[in-house]
Amino acid sequence: MKRAPTAGLSFKPQHFDAALADPAAGLWFEVHAENYMVAGGPRLAMLEALRHERPLSLHGVGLSLAADADPDPAHLARLKVLADRFAPFAVSEHLAWSAWGGVYHGDLLPFPRTAAALERIVRNVDIAQTTLGRRLLIENPSLYADLDGQDMDEAAFLGALVRRTGCGLLVDVNNAFISAHNLGRDAGAYLDALPADAIGEVHLAGHAPDPELGEALLIDTHGAPVAEPVWSLYRRLIARIGPRPTLIERDQEVPPFATLMAERQRAADMLARLPDAPATRSAPQPAPEPAPEPTQEPAHV
Amino acid sequence: MSELAAFEDAVAKALRGETRLADPRLSVHLNTVAKAAIDALADNYPTVERLVGAEWMRACAWTYWREAPPRDPILLTYGETFPDFLAAFPPAEELPYLAAVARLDLIWREAHIAADAAPLSPDLLAALAPAGRSAHRLVLAPSTRHVWLDVPAVTIWRHNRGPEVPSADLQLDWTPEGALFTRPYGEVLTVPIGAGAFAFLDAVAAGASLAEADAVMRARDPALDPITLTLDLAATGAFSGLLAA
Numbered sequence: 001m002k003r004a005p006t007a008g009l010s011f012k013p014q015h016f017d018a019a020l021a022d023p024a025a026g027l028w029f030e031v032h033a034e035n036y037m038v039a040g041g042p043r044l045a046m047l048e049a050l051r052h053e054r055p056l057s058l059h060g061v062g063l064s065l066a067a068d069a070d071p072d073p074a075h076l077a078r079l080k081v082l083a084d085r086f087a088p089f090a091v092s093e094h095l096a097w098s099a100w101g102g103v104y105h106g107d108l109l110p111f112p113r114t115a116a117a118l119e120r121i122v123r124n125v126d127i128a129q130t131t132l133g134r135r136l137l138i139e140n141p142s143l144y145a146d147l148d149g150q151d152m153d154e155a156a157f158l159g160a161l162v163r164r165t166g167c168g169l170l171v172d173v174n175n176a177f178i179s180a181h182n183l184g185r186d187a188g189a190y191l192d193a194l195p196a197d198a199i200g201e202v203h204l205a206g207h208a209p210d211p212e213l214g215e216a217l218l219i220d221t222h223g224a225p226v227a228e229p230v231w232s233l234y235r236r237l238i239a240r241i242g243p244r245p246t247l248i249e250r251d252q253e254v255p256p257f258a259t260l261m262a263e264r265q266r267a268a269d270m271l272a273r274l275p276d277a278p279a280t281r282s283a284p285q286p287a288p289e290p291a292p293e294p295t296q297e298p299a300h301v
Numbered sequence: 302m303s304e305l306a307a308f309e310d311a312v313a314k315a316l317r318g319e320t321r322l323a324d325p326r327l328s329v330h331l332n333t334v335a336k337a338a339i340d341a342l343a344d345n346y347p348t349v350e351r352l353v354g355a356e357w358m359r360a361c362a363w364t365y366w367r368e369a370p371p372r373d374p375i376l377l378t379y380g381e382t383f384p385d386f387l388a389a390f391p392p393a394e395e396l397p398y399l400a401a402v403a404r405l406d407l408i409w410r411e412a413h414i415a416a417d418a419a420p421l422s423p424d425l426l427a428a429l430a431p432a433g434r435s436a437h438r439l440v441l442a443p444s445t446r447h448v449w450l451d452v453p454a455v456t457i458w459r460h461n462r463g464p465e466v467p468s469a470d471l472q473l474d475w476t477p478e479g480a481l482f483t484r485p486y487g488e489v490l491t492v493p494i495g496a497g498a499f500a501f502l503d504a505v506a507a508g509a510s511l512a513e514a515d516a517v518m519r520a521r522d523p524a525l526d527p528i529t530l531t532l533d534l535a536a537t538g539a540f541s542g543l544l545a546a
């Protein structure tokens with residue numbers, strides 16, 4: 001059942017049986033690469049069985065590409081072992097750093113988007129792509145603060161990274177929404193400015209208000225259904241760029257598989273309603289009339 | 302140091318609590334970085350968490366994280382020193398078995414993610430004549446772990462490990478206990494073992510011939526029959542090879 005990926009889900013081991021049995025066309029799964037960097041055992045056996053039935057994407061969180069240091073060769077080698085073994089249709093990482101001075105911080109941390117930072121990240125993406133022998137998709141981050149001393153906006157930074165390294169983009173629409181909300185920007189304009197040809201995958205996820213600051217600061221929790229404004233932005237994005245493998249990303253408060261599949265179906269339906277031909281490469285097409293959306297709310301936990 | 306490195310160095314120091322964040326808007330990351338480490342430690346030590354409760358575990362994990370942050374993005378292996386930390390953690394003094402239970406959680410996870418290997422067939426061992434024991438040695442499977450603990454932590458661990466709520470009427474003999482972990486066909490098996498079996502496995506792990514391991518075993522437990530013990534251990538999938546000594 002290896003059809004072209006349409007809408008997919010974050011794979012959770014507790015959903016293994018249901019995931020393997022589900023007949024949905026185009027269903028695919030994404031895993032965090034680091035959770036499978038082990039020597040053997042049931043985790044890898046499970047991923048092997050899943051990969052036999054479904055397209056897979058590897059999503060890394062540990063390369064720390066925006067650190068002012070070369071990517072850890074040992075970690076890169078582990079990622080290559082996984083990518084070579086499981087032949088994912090995409091391998092992605094983040095425009096962020098997480099390791100510094102020998103400590104892994106377990107978060108995707110921001111940096112000032114300067115010309116010097118661009119040079120460093122170009123180098124790091126080059127090293128990673130050369131070692132892996134394949135293109136990486138780089139994901140836009142969730143931002144909580146506008147840092148001082150920045151030379152360029154994020155879309156221009158990502159566009160330059162794409163031109164300089166040949167990498168692709170993983171567009172996380174929820175991250176774009178959160179960053180724009182938190183920093184007082186226009187998420188739609190941001191998404192419109194990303195190079196359509198480079199976008200190889202889309203993420204959709206849920207967020208939550210900061211426990212102390214409330215709605216003024218949205219946190220990227222991956223612990224809730226995709227919010228309506230994020231669905232609207234997604235519709236606008238795929239109307240411009242055409243269909244792309246789209247992930248419903250869930251890491252916290254994981255609901256039953258059927259609940260995630262219902263949310264995934266909404267993305268699959270939106271992809272299926274697009275005109276057959278994606279937008280031309282030379283100029284953005286006018287957005288088609290928005291198709292009517294299902295009236296029910298996305299399933300809640 | 303470049304501007305980028307200086308920025309990252311300053312943020313990293315603040316995340317470790319060594320300084321304050323120059324930009325308070327980044328304080329969201331203080332919570333997420335701590336949460337990632339605490340969640341990972343709780344995931345890796347589920348029996349400890351079951352015994353002490355989520356609140357105690359999170360407070361303890363926070364203290365541990367301040368002392369021993371993750372060094373590797375593979376958080377599945379975070380907390381290798383947590384059993385030693387617990388052994389010296391004053392609030393855990395009233396729970397003298399807690400560090401040993403943590404060691405069992407750690408060993409279980411090591412066995413869970415170790416390399417695959419086909420278990421040695423007990424038939425191969427059964428065919429070995431007693432005289433052949435000085436000429437052969439056994440190879441432990443990559444997932445095999447054996448441990449000896451001063452407290453009855455194996456009983457406590459097994460009683461609190463499963464998904465079902467443990468019954469309250471656990472009868473304990475306050476004596477040392479041993480355990481063998483193997484993973485012959487996918488899932489990790491836990492087998493309680495005595496002092497003789499532990500000594501035998503220790504000798505095998507050190508590369509001793511079967512005859513040498515037998516002697517070590519007899520010194521600890523003269524009543525054990527070495528051939529029966531070897532076959533019983535082989536049946537758990539503990540071994541992956543039989544080589545010339």
